[in-house]
Amino acid sequence: MAQPMRVDKPARGVVQIDEGLGAFSTEEMYREILRRLGEDPDRDGLQATPGRVEKSMAFLTKGYKEDPTKILREAMFDVEYDEMVIVRDIEMFSLCEHHMLPFFGKVHVAYVPNGKVIGLSKIARLVEVFARRLQVQERLTRQIADTIQEAIAPQGVGVVIEARHLCMMMRGIEKQAAWTVTSAMVGCFRQKETRSEFLSLMRQPSSGAL
Numbered sequence: 001m002a003q004p005m006r007v008d009k010p011a012r013g014v015v016q017i018d019e020g021l022g023a024f025s026t027e028e029m030y031r032e033i034l035r036r037l038g039e040d041p042d043r044d045g046l047q048a049t050p051g052r053v054e055k056s057m058a059f060l061t062k063g064y065k066e067d068p069t070k071i072l073r074e075a076m077f078d079v080e081y082d083e084m085v086i087v088r089d090i091e092m093f094s095l096c097e098h099h100m101l102p103f104f105g106k107v108h109v110a111y112v113p114n115g116k117v118i119g120l121s122k123i124a125r126l127v128e129v130f131a132r133r134l135q136v137q138e139r140l141t142r143q144i145a146d147t148i149q150e151a152i153a154p155q156g157v158g159v160v161i162e163a164r165h166l167c168m169m170m171r172g173i174e175k176q177a178a179w180t181v182t183s184a185m186v187g188c189f190r191q192k193e194t195r196s197e198f199l200s201l202m203r204q205p206s207s208g209a210l
Contacts (some may be wrong), residue, residue: 011038026054029043045186060095071126072151075119086110087123088202096167105163110187111148112155118148137163137182145184156187158198
């Protein structure tokens with residue numbers, strides 16, 4: 001069994017760890033965190049927890065290992081279409097970089113093509129890549145818009161994210177009903193008419209026909 005990491009306890013609660021930290025696995029570090037929380041990582045309910053958390057965090061941050069531009073370029077097509085394309089209500093789950101607590105909601109993406117379109121599933125895939133990183137909602141919104149703009153140079157891109165943040169709901173101010181809405185408008189979406197059309201279509205209820 002791995003030995004606990006040796007720690008010194010200097011003033012003001014700062015913890016120093018041996019320089020040999022790199023010798024410890026991520027799973028062993030999570031075991032140490034459980035100890036510092038006052039738990040016993042060897043009790044029945046927690047024995048497998050460090051390994052599960054390691055796998056969970058690897059999944060929740062897998063976007064760091066993926067190239068969003070490459071994903072879009074795998075499904076770009078030459079199409080003579082110059083009206084708005086909208087993929088709305090894309091489910092999104094991410095981790096706040098400030099407290100590493102989840103925030104979740106829906107992403108609405110629109111663009112006006114300029115000779116090229118993107119496979120629809122790749123737009124949802126793009127959202128997933130950026131969401132599976134430590135994030136702030138404002139940056140996430142901008143990254144999605146900028147990546148589409150750079151990949152296919154459309155006439156414009158619009159992105160709106162509506163999300164709830166557990167860092168507001170479980171801790172701090174503890175407000176349960178608050179939603180955060182962010183937007184990024186590029187190119188023709190900065191024009192009032194185009195932006196209004198996007199926001200109007202985004203809010204329309206689903207027909208429920210499918």
